[in-house]
Amino acid sequence: MYDSHVHSENSKDGHDSVQKIADYLPNVGIVSCAITDHCELVKETQFDDVRKRMEKIEAEIEEVNEAKKNNIMFGIELGSAQMDTALAEKIINSFNFDVILGSVHSVPDFDDVYKLREGTDAERIRRVLKSYFDEIKKLVIWNKFDVLTHLWYPVRYINLQEQIFFEFKTEMEEILSLLAQNNKALEVNTKASGKDLTPFILTCVQLFAKNGGKFITLGSDAHYVEDIGYDFNRMIKMLHDCGFKYYVYYKNREPITVQI
Numbered sequence: 001m002y003d004s005h006v007h008s009e010n011s012k013d014g015h016d017s018v019q020k021i022a023d024y025l026p027n028v029g030i031v032s033c034a035i036t037d038h039c040e041l042v043k044e045t046q047f048d049d050v051r052k053r054m055e056k057i058e059a060e061i062e063e064v065n066e067a068k069k070n071n072i073m074f075g076i077e078l079g080s081a082q083m084d085t086a087l088a089e090k091i092i093n094s095f096n097f098d099v100i101l102g103s104v105h106s107v108p109d110f111d112d113v114y115k116l117r118e119g120t121d122a123e124r125i126r127r128v129l130k131s132y133f134d135e136i137k138k139l140v141i142w143n144k145f146d147v148l149t150h151l152w153y154p155v156r157y158i159n160l161q162e163q164i165f166f167e168f169k170t171e172m173e174e175i176l177s178l179l180a181q182n183n184k185a186l187e188v189n190t191k192a193s194g195k196d197l198t199p200f201i202l203t204c205v206q207l208f209a210k211n212g213g214k215f216i217t218l219g220s221d222a223h224y225v226e227d228i229g230y231d232f233n234r235m236i237k238m239l240h241d242c243g244f245k246y247y248v249y250y251k252n253r254e255p256i257t258v259q260i
């Protein structure tokens, strides 16, 4: 199995070294993973800071790959690239990434969507979700990434009102249809959130398939090695039941199929 979304200690919220991650993979039947540390395109983001961090990560991956004959992939999770596409493109063009993940965590006039857990007022959730899907749509129209990550990110944080997410099925379908037309991948993100996300994952996967989507990646979004490959066997079975014959991982920004 291949895990296309793992954070190392080079993300603020990551905990383990690239070396430790590489050593851990065989324990959970993972052949290889992509190290996809965070890079949020917020006002404070300076290219030089990103460059230094990415050079460090790339060197660590190279060292591990040479020493262990491993094949860890070098990726990045670009957060809100649609907010500063010039900088996002400069970053993408400055490194030999294997995979670019596109994500949205924060929305205008709010903050990181995870802060929804602080209030469960339904109208507030609707406003934030509307803005969230608007931003994702801009990201997908921009189209310079490979994989759209955790489309159901807000669901992790909506306390007891997760069903509101389904009110945005039209927006979701529009996004997933565009993604499919662009031949980009949808990530089945398995990060545990203390609740069962299966209905949300299934809805997105089915909408993607219905609109011609072909490429699905698996991403644990692990911030600790123990979470690498989490729930992959169950998700692979779900993909199979949805009619997928393979999932993909990315090498040199090209999808490589893995039969299921």
Ligand SMILES: [Zn+2]
Pocket: 077, 103, 105, 149, 150
């Ligand atoms: Zn993320």
Ligand SMILES: [Zn+2]
Pocket: 005, 007, 077, 221
């Ligand atoms: Zn992540």
